[in-house]
Amino acid sequence: MELKKRTPTPFLKCLYLLKFGLLGGFLILFGILIPFNAVLGVENVPFVDDFDSYIPFEPLDGQGGWSAWGDVIVEQGDFCVDYQCAKSRAGGIEKTGSPVMNGGWVWFFKMGSIDRDTSIYPFEVRTYSSNGRLAFKIFYYNWIEKPEFIGKILLSNGADLNNYQVLIDNPEPNKWYKIFCEWQGNNEIYRCRYDDYPYSDWLSFYNNDVFDVSKIVFDLYLENDGVDEIGGIPECSLENCGLCETYDACISAGCYWLFSNYLQEWYCATPTGISETCGSFYNCQFCLTMEECEGQLNCVWEDRGQGEKCYMEEVFLEIPAWQVPELEDCSTLSGTEKWLCDIKNFFAGLFMPSQEKVNRIYNDLQAFKLKFPFNYIGILKGFFRDIEQSLETSKTIPVKLLGNEKNVDFSFFNTITTIGGETETFKNVWYDFSSIFILIGFVGWLISFVKRIF
Amino acid sequence: MSVADILLSIVDWLIQKIILPVFPENLPFFSISDLENLLQGSLKHNLIWAFAGIGDLINLKLLFTFIGVVIFCEVAFWVVRAGIFLIKIIRG
Numbered sequence: 001m002e003l004k005k006r007t008p009t010p011f012l013k014c015l016y017l018l019k020f021g022l023l024g025g026f027l028i029l030f031g032i033l034i035p036f037n038a039v040l041g042v043e044n045v046p047f048v049d050d051f052d053s054y055i056p057f058e059p060l061d062g063q064g065g066w067s068a069w070g071d072v073i074v075e076q077g078d079f080c081v082d083y084q085c086a087k088s089r090a091g092g093i094e095k096t097g098s099p100v101m102n103g104g105w106v107w108f109f110k111m112g113s114i115d116r117d118t119s120i121y122p123f124e125v126r127t128y129s130s131n132g133r134l135a136f137k138i139f140y141y142n143w144i145e146k147p148e149f150i151g152k153i154l155l156s157n158g159a160d161l162n163n164y165q166v167l168i169d170n171p172e173p174n175k176w177y178k179i180f181c182e183w184q185g186n187n188e189i190y191r192c193r194y195d196d197y198p199y200s201d202w203l204s205f206y207n208n209d210v211f212d213v214s215k216i217v218f219d220l221y222l223e224n225d226g227v228d229e230i231g232g233i234p235e236c237s238l239e240n241c242g243l244c245e246t247y248d249a250c251i252s253a254g255c256y257w258l259f260s261n262y263l264q265e266w267y268c269a270t271p272t273g274i275s276e277t278c279g280s281f282y283n284c285q286f287c288l289t290m291e292e293c294e295g296q297l298n299c300v301w302e303d304r305g306q307g308e309k310c311y312m313e314e315v316f317l318e319i320p321a322w323q324v325p326e327l328e329d330c331s332t333l334s335g336t337e338k339w340l341c342d343i344k345n346f347f348a349g350l351f352m353p354s355q356e357k358v359n360r361i362y363n364d365l366q367a368f369k370l371k372f373p374f375n376y377i378g379i380l381k382g383f384f385r386d387i388e389q390s391l392e393t394s395k396t397i398p399v400k401l402l403g404n405e406k407n408v409d410f411s412f413f414n415t416i417t418t419i420g421g422e423t424e425t426f427k428n429v430w431y432d433f434s435s436i437f438i439l440i441g442f443v444g445w446l447i448s449f450v451k452r453i454f
Numbered sequence: 455m456s457v458a459d460i461l462l463s464i465v466d467w468l469i470q471k472i473i474l475p476v477f478p479e480n481l482p483f484f485s486i487s488d489l490e491n492l493l494q495g496s497l498k499h500n501l502i503w504a505f506a507g508i509g510d511l512i513n514l515k516l517l518f519t520f521i522g523v524v525i526f527c528e529v530a531f532w533v534v535r536a537g538i539f540l541i542k543i544i545r546g
């Protein structure tokens with residue numbers, strides 16, 4: 001595929017790299033330092049509260065419309081996400097705002113401990129509608145009825161515990177978690193997620209006579225439980241590209257719809273200094289016609305479920321799954337052969353893991369990919385693989401001299417010569433020689449490396 | 455539940471409760487999302503755009519393999535030296 005855009009000179013390329021590198025660094029730095037409140041949305045939410053305007057180290061009860069019971073104070077300093085927050089030694093807080101039919105909340109919470117015995121009521125966040133009925137709740141499960149849920153933070157799905165879903169599988173004490181919950185009162189459903197993880201499925205409200213949300217209650221029954229920065233969920237925008245869930249929403253916001261080889265899923269990314277014009281790679285999405293699209297490097301015009309659009313060509317990796325082999329079918333045998341087959345299956349069955357257990361172990365090992373250092377290594381590997389694969393696309397180099405523009409003629413690379421009786425192109429000869437140069441460079445490094453060791 | 459299931463349950467519990475919690479997800483000051491944004495953003499775009507076509511002339515697989523080996527060995531060497539240095543400090 002050929003590039004139709006003019007290729008910049010090496011000097012300009014260096015300048016571009018420097019410019020985009022600095023801009024990218026600035027954006028990242030800016031992203032870290034930007035105050036949390038500045039990105040909180042305030043639409044479609046009963047109320048927002050950051051606890052920052054309250055009298056520090058005093059009981060929260062009565063301040064800012066909060067009702068509190070037990071011992072909950074306004075804490076200040078390192079304990080909080082930002083400046084001030086609510087801190088409990090044993091108690092709870094609640095606040096009521098304007099009823100909202102379809103909306104979303106985000107808040108931070110942390111549990112001072114996860115060693116909660118069954119005699120103590122666990123950590124719980126509840127939202128109520130304007131008619132006083134429970135809409136949905138999030139809670140730390142520590143009872144004995146459902147051992148598989150013990151130690152997890154769950155989302156209610158109706159009132160039946162059998163239908164509850166896991167929000168946080170392995171919550172850690174003294175760690176701030178950022179929870180996002182959206183609800184649709186007209187459909188009586190809600191969904192939540194935490195930190196950067198994807199949303200849960202849409203779940204049913206706890207009660208079926210709930211059509212809005214107006215009150216939030218935090219049960220904070222152990223020392224050092226905390227709540228901070230309650231706000232509206234920021235909407236999909238250029239400042240919050242990560243919240244755009246569809247291609248159209250992402251593009252409309254001016255963000256980039258990309259495929260993460262690391263997470264194996266599509267996501268919406270923040271642009272880092274690339275102009276919004278049709279071009280190669282990340283600019284593919286701005287090409288509106290098939291002709292424009294296919295004229296660019298690494299762009300493909302195809303339907304990925306949202307009509308035909310221009311996408312950046314990406315590599316999909318297949319994730320292998322482990323399959324447990326099946327036992328031999330003895331039903332077709334008879335007599336001694338069947339007995340022997342059954343006995344063999346019995347002993348094999350003793351040591352044959354179930355598919356469910358194998359899947360769990362497989363998922364456990366996959367979970368390591370999300371942990372340091374494997375996640376950092378994985379991203380670096382993906383980065384180098386993408387570059388290696390993408391660089392194998394040839395392109396022409398236009399040159400302009402005295403007002404005349406021509407492409408550099410690389411036809412000499414295809415000149416054929418005979419070496420040792422074999423016909424070879426100059427390109428292949430050059431390719432082999434370059435491999436030898438690389439090998440010599442590597443051997444030189446290897447010698448110096450071994451000398452440094454000994 | 456087979457013997458294998460019991461053994462796998464123990465391994466699963468060890469990984470979930472003891473091994474996995476030890477590993478952090480993000481480094482302080484440079485999170486995984488920052489790294490991905492950096493690499494998958496303008497850096498990759500510019501590198502690929504600037505050097506497209508070079509794969510016809512240079513054995514990139516060989517080059518990247520050697521670069522990977524060099525990075526791994528140098529980092530491992532540095533870690534070992536740092537470990538020896540720490541041991542020397544502790545021992546006095």
